[in-house]
Amino acid sequence: MKIKTVTILGANGTMGSNVSGIFASFGNAKVYMVSRIIEDSFEAKKKAALSVRSEAIQRNLIPKGYEDLSECINESDLIFESVSEDFSVKEKIIQKIKGCLQTEPLIATGSSGLSIQKLSSLLPERLKSRFMGIHFYNPPYNLPACEVIPSEYTDDQVLEATKNYLSGVLFRKVIQVKDSPAFLGNRIGFFFINKAMIFAEKYKAEGGTDYIDAILGPFSGRSMPPLVTSNFVGLDVHKAIVDNVFLNSHDPAIKSFKFPAYGDELIASGCLGRKSGGGLYKTITLENGKKEIHVYDIKDMKYRKRRKYFFPFSEKIVSLLKEGRYSDAIHGMINSDSPEAKICLEFLLEYICYSIYYSVELTGDYHASDDVMATGFNWIPPLALIDAMGGKDLFLDVLNNVQEVDQDLKECFVQLWSNIPSSKFDYRPFLKALN
Amino acid sequence: MKSSKVFFIGGSQTDFERNWTKEGKNEIAILREVVEDGLRCSKISFDDISDLNKRNRVAIFVGNFIGELYVRQGHLGGLLTEVHSAFYGVPSARYEAACASSSVALDAAITKIRSGDYDLAIVIGWELMKTVDSKTGGDYLGYAALREKEAEGIEFPFPKLFGKLASELLKRSPLNKELFLQDLAHISNKNYQNAKRNRNSQTRKWFMSEEHASDRGSKTNPFVGELLSVTDCSQVTDGAAMVVLASERFVEGSFPNENFPFVKGWGHRVAPMSFEKKMDESRSSKYVLPWTRQAIIDAYGRAKLSFEDMNVFETHDCFTSSEYAALSAFGFCIPGEEHRVLEEGLVEFKGAKPINPSGGLIGCGHPVGGTGTRMFLDVAKQVAGIAEGYQVRNCDNGIMLNIGGSATSNYVFIIGR
Numbered sequence: 071m072k073i074k075t076v077t078i079l080g081a082n083g084t085m086g087s088n089v090s091g092i093f094a095s096f097g098n099a100k101v102y103m104v105s106r107i108i109e110d111s112f113e114a115k116k117k118a119a120l121s122v123r124s125e126a127i128q129r130n131l132i133p134k135g136y137e138d139l140s141e142c143i144n145e146s147d148l149i150f151e152s153v154s155e156d157f158s159v160k161e162k163i164i165q166k167i168k169g170c171l172q173t174e175p176l177i178a179t180g181s182s183g184l185s186i187q188k189l190s191s192l193l194p195e196r197l198k199s200r201f202m203g204i205h206f207y208n209p210p211y212n213l214p215a216c217e218v219i220p221s222e223y224t225d226d227q228v229l230e231a232t233k234n235y236l237s238g239v240l241f242r243k244v245i246q247v248k249d250s251p252a253f254l255g256n257r258i259g260f261f262f263i264n265k266a267m268i269f270a271e272k273y274k275a276e277g278g279t280d281y282i283d284a285i286l287g288p289f290s291g292r293s294m295p296p297l298v299t300s301n302f303v304g305l306d307v308h309k310a311i312v313d314n315v316f317l318n319s320h321d322p323a324i325k326s327f328k329f330p331a332y333g334d335e336l337i338a339s340g341c342l343g344r345k346s347g348g349g350l351y352k353t354i355t356l357e358n359g360k361k362e363i364h365v366y367d368i369k370d371m372k373y374r375k376r377r378k379y380f381f382p383f384s385e386k387i388v389s390l391l392k393e394g395r396y397s398d399a400i401h402g403m404i405n406s407d408s409p410e411a412k413i414c415l416e417f418l419l420e421y422i423c424y425s426i427y428y429s430v431e432l433t434g435d436y437h438a439s440d441d442v443m444a445t446g447f448n449w450i451p452p453l454a455l456i457d458a459m460g461g462k463d464l465f466l467d468v469l470n471n472v473q474e475v476d477q478d479l480k481e482c483f484v485q486l487w488s489n490i491p492s493s494k495f496d497y498r499p500f501l502k503a504l505n
Numbered sequence: 506m507k508s509s510k511v512f513f514i515g516g517s518q519t520d521f522e523r524n525w526t527k528e529g530k531n532e533i534a535i536l537r538e539v540v541e542d543g544l545r546c547s548k549i550s551f552d553d554i555s556d557l558n559k560r561n562r563v564a565i566f567v568g569n570f571i572g573e574l575y576v577r578q579g580h581l582g583g584l585l586t587e588v589h590s591a592f593y594g595v596p597s598a599r600y601e602a603a604c605a606s607s608s609v610a611l612d613a614a615i616t617k618i619r620s621g622d623y624d625l626a627i628v629i630g631w632e633l634m635k636t637v638d639s640k641t642g643g644d645y646l647g648y649a650a651l652r653e654k655e656a657e658g659i660e661f662p663f664p665k666l667f668g669k670l671a672s673e674l675l676k677r678s679p680l681n682k683e684l685f686l687q688d689l690a691h692i693s694n695k696n697y698q699n700a701k702r703n704r705n706s707q708t709r710k711w712f713m714s715e716e717h718a719s720d721r722g723s724k725t726n727p728f729v730g731e732l733l734s735v736t737d738c739s740q741v742t743d744g745a746a747m748v749v750l751a752s753e754r755f756v757e758g759s760f761p762n763e764n765f766p767f768v769k770g771w772g773h774r775v776a777p778m779s780f781e782k783k784m785d786e787s788r789s790s791k792y793v794l795p796w797t798r799q800a801i802i803d804a805y806g807r808a809k810l811s812f813e814d815m816n817v818f819e820t821h822d823c824f825t826s827s828e829y830a831a832l833s834a835f836g837f838c839i840p841g842e843e844h845r846v847l848e849e850g851l852v853e854f855k856g857a858k859p860i861n862p863s864g865g866l867i868g869c870g871h872p873v874g875g876t877g878t879r880m881f882l883d884v885a886k887q888v889a890g891i892a893e894g895y896q897v898r899n900c901d902n903g904i905m906l907n908i909g910g911s912a913t914s915n916y917v918f919i920i921g922r
Binding site for chain 2: 122392395503
């Protein structure tokens with residue numbers, strides 16, 4: 071598949087500009103960056119070049135407005151829409167494309183979880199076979215995961231050629247996923263993050279949000295604690311993802327997708343996260359100019375200074391990981407009687423069960439959840455976590471000994487147990503010696 | 506002893522993409538990982554080490570440039586006892602020659618096996634460089650130059666020294682500046698593209714093109730020394746590489762059916778420490794780095810092989826100018842005709858004589874004290890046919906050139922079967 075020219079709609083957004091950079095650099099494609107206001111496209115062009123650390127690619131980036139849409143798309147081999155994650159907004163854009171398209175290029179939506187089938191149905195027959203979801207992770211230069219989601223109309227040859235282009239030319243880690251709410255990566259990631267938000271409320275007397283984040287810190291296999299991640303992406307985006315799963319799917323862990331009421335209250339008061347100046351966390355500038363991180367205290371319903379928790383189990387894990395003693399660190403957690411270690415273990419066990427269950431459910435591949443969580447979230451891949459626990463036999467013993475793990479989820483997982491392979495990833499870089 | 510052959514039986518490299526400081530991990534962690542992986546790959550257990558040690562048949566050789574500054578730890582031979590108790594009592598010492606430190610460790614290990622003193626040698630090269638900011642790190646690297654004259658009070662002294670090498674090469678080249686710089690950009694881009702096939706390389710996810718490498722002086726590719734820009738420069742890297750070497754007696758006893766690669770030749774020459782004196786001395790030579798050339802000739806001579814017999818090359822591209830200078834030193838051409846070699850595509854991954862299929866220092870990474878063992882490991886893997894995604898075809902013999910300072914210490918090893 072030759073992709074010489076690409077049109078990106080919504081190029082002024084974070085994903086739009088970053089994805090433009092990927093096509094213009096690795097793909098060496100001419101990229102029309104289309105935004106409602108052309109000045110925004112010029113700004114986005116600079117950001118796109120910096121996102122791949124190369125001003126030289128700017129010659130491939132051409133800022134445009136919607137008045138030039140027809141000219142751009144009819145010259146393009148690929149049209150990629152990256153407008154807001156709202157079905158009605160995407161519907162309007164697809165109608166616009168349909169209205170002026172005379173050629174038959176590849177058409178892709180960058181949606182992170184809307185129904186590809188439903189979006190596809192907006193197109194005429196001749197274009198349906200050339201439409202699919204291509205979900206990049208942000209920032210795509212650092213996170214190469216790329217979910218490809220065909221509709222039932224997508225032509226097999228077009229699909230294969232697109233996957234080959236994404237992996238061979240753009241150096242993406244391609245994961246083909248069934249059309250399902252939130253696809254695979256966000257389904258797993260927000261299962262974990264939303265459960266953390268629910269647990270923050272459950273343990274609000276102990277501290278809530280920062281208490282749960284301290285239990286699930288970088289030593290547990292992620293660069294950023296889960297509720298810091300929610301604050302980073304924004305509670306509105308978080309809610310849209312989990313609501314979509316909660317309303318549109320049958321899931322053995324569906325209760326973990328129920329967005330907590332305190333989150334709705336924060337959203338209603340405009341506290342979305344980093345982008346709105348505060349959400350679950352906010353940064354306060356003190357009189358002396360120093361910055362201080364504050365957290366929303368669920369019990370008191372107001373912000374307070376983030377606490378430094380001291381958990382003997384995590385201190386021990388961190389000191390062992392510092393010297394590369396991974397097995398001792400993991401077994402230190404498994405064998406600890408502290409309530410915090412038990413919460414951490416419950417999360418990790420459910421993460422493994424849920425990820426592998428959905429990996430097989432949505433892709434037929436046991437490794438897909440490893441691929442997407444490692445390269446899309448930078449989280450320890452679930453199969454690699456089983457390896458870190460000493461392999462699948464030892465893991466099953468641990469799972470059977472922890473009563474807190476959701477029984478339905480456990481049953482779904484145990485049916486797959488005999489076929490579980492070792493991971494292709496090394497678990498060691500993911501387990502950070504950091505609280 | 507029947508033979509003086511020294512065999513490569515296995516080894517390992519850490520993932521050079523990792524930032525161990527950001528992971529919160531220390532020098533014991535990186536040593537533990539590289540040792541555990543290297544022994545597993547070599548099918549040697551810690552119990553085997555204990556058994557060999559009872560008879561004083563195993564030793565450890567550590568290459569590291571300047572851990573005293575980067576991680577504030579000295580006595581790096583003894584440090585291995587923190588990794589495993591099987592190393593208690595095992596002779597272990599640290600060797601240093603700037604960026605060629607682990608080649609000195611290899612040299613010592615090879616000598617001790619060839620002499621019959623030991624049957625098994627564990628050679629580890631490592632450096633953790635991301636413990637400090639780039640300016641401080643640049644200052645530390647200045648210890649590899651003639652510090653008082655070449656580095657004291659100078660920001661990033663080495664890019665400036667290798668920038669001078671580029672200027673000298675240009676002066677001696679028939680090319681104009683534009684074409685010469687295009688050749689250097691080509692070398693950089695080649696090594697970045699090669700690194701994409703190597704799952705342990707530092708830059709495997711990075712974008713690079715010849716156009717970007719030629720866009721010198723821009724915000725994303727600023728100048729670092731005279732003609733050279735960031736894309737002409739190798740990386741600041743955390744990393745370790747280990748190789749396990751064995752005597753013929755040990756291989757016959759423990760691995761009778763294996764056809765391991767072995768060391769066929771070596772060269773070690775030291776040029777004047779100061780770059781100015783190097784250039785003064787080389788004015789009477791065709792070669793800009795005559796002692797680098799001599800180390801290679803020595804290695805060919807000891808191996809009773811020539812340039813024509815070499816199938817793969819790992820060279821010390823700390824800067825594009827050093828790979829350019831290595832072309833004539835290896836014998837690809839006479840000095841001044843390097844552009845022809847590059848035009849013909851001989852040194853590309855799919856060419857007849859690939860240089861740096863691993864990505865080299867520019868693409869794979871350059872943890873200074875670990876680079877010699879990393880290069881040795883890569884050449885040995887190519888000869889053994891176990892280089893995975895970056896395996897070259899028909900590889901019977903390979904050669905590595907590892908330099909320390911501004912090509913002051915020059916180490917060459919030829920490995921073949």
